[in-house]
Amino acid sequence: MYPESLRNLIEGFKSFPGIGEKTAERLAFSVLDADTEKVGAFIDSMKDVKEKIHPCKICNHLTENEICEICSNKLRDQSTLCVVEDPRSVILFERLGSYNGMYHVLNGLISPMEGINPEDIGIDKLLSRIKENNFKEIILAVKPSIEGETTALYIKKILDGLPLRVSKIASGIPIGADMEYIDSMTLERALLDRKNIE
C-alpha cells in the first residue's frame, strides 16, 4: 500500500522501542513532509551520536571527550562514588542537582538468568578504580529488582574489608503514590525498611 521507501522508513521507526505501527506511520509521514534541510540536519545529528560519543575512560559515562565533564570537574566531591547501571541514571541524578559526588557506570546488572556475569558488566574496572582512589563512600544506586539486588550484594562482598561505607539508595513507597496502587513487594520492603520517626 505504501511506496517501498516509505514502507522501509516505517519499518525503521517501528524498530525503535515503544514505537508501534501507527506512530511509525505518523513519524515517517512527518519525515516526508519536513524540509529536506531539516531532515538532513536530523540525519547528521544521528551520525554524530554514533561517531562522537563513547564511554568516559574513567567512569564509562557518555562523553565526546576522553574524560567526561563530571570526572574532569575538580569541584565535585571526590570522596563519594555513586554506582549506576547505565548512563541514563547519571542524567537522572544530575537533574536532581543535589548530588555532587562522582559516578561509575556499570554495563547493566548481573543476571544469572540471562547469563550476565560480573565480568560482563565491568566490575573489574569499578574495583580497580575504587582501589586506586580514596573514596569514603560507595553508593549503590541500582534498581530494586532481583538483578539490582544481586549486583549490589556482589559489589558489597568484593569491597569487604576496604575502609569504606557501602550504601544503597532506599526502596519503598514513591512520594505521592496512592497506597492502593503499590505492589506487594514494594509494600513488604517499605515495612521491612521502616524508620523511626525522629
Place this chain on the structure above:
Amino acid sequence: MYPESLRNLIEGFKSFPGIGEKTAERLAFSVLDADTEKVGAFIDSMKDVKEKIHPCKICNHLTENEICEICSNKLRDQSTLCVVEDPRSVILFERLGSYNGMYHVLNGLISPMEGINPEDIGIDKLLSRIKENNFKEIILAVKPSIEGETTALYIKKILDGLPLRVSKIASGIPIGADMEYIDSMTLERALLDRKNIE
C-alpha cells in the same frame, strides 16, 4: 548534562509530532545503543523517502514512479473518484479493502481562517481531471470539520451542472462508541442525518 551530539539528536526527535522530552531521550539512547549498521540503514531509508517519493502525476498520491499503482491499475473501477485531503486517507481506504475506485488527493482543505484558498489545495487539477474523464460519481471523503465542510461545499458547487453524482461520506456516531463520550456536534449531526430503518 548530555554530550552535545546527543542533545542535538534529542532535540531532533522532539521536533517530530507527538514526541516529548522523555520519548525523545529514549529514542536517542536507542540510536546510541543500536548497531552502527542498523542506524545506517535507517538513515538510508530516510534519505530514500526524501529523494524517491513524489506525488502521482494524475492523483497526487505518493509514489516512486510517475503514475502511482492505483492510477495504473486498469482493473479498478474507473467511474468512481474518491477525493481525500491527504495521502494518508488513501492508505486508510485501501486498508478497508472494500473500495475499488480511483482517488484524488487534495493538498489539504480550504480554510479561510488560515488563508488557505481553493487554488492552494489543487482544486484546478481536480476539476480538469473530472472534466477529462468519465466519472459517474465523485465521493468527497474529507473530515467533518469546518474546513472539510467548506471544501466539500466548494467542490459540490464547481461540479454543478456536470452529469455526476456528488456524494459525501457519512458523519455520525462511531461504531462501538459509548454514547456518553460523543461530543454534542457529532450527536447533533447524527440526529439530523438519521435514516429510516429498513
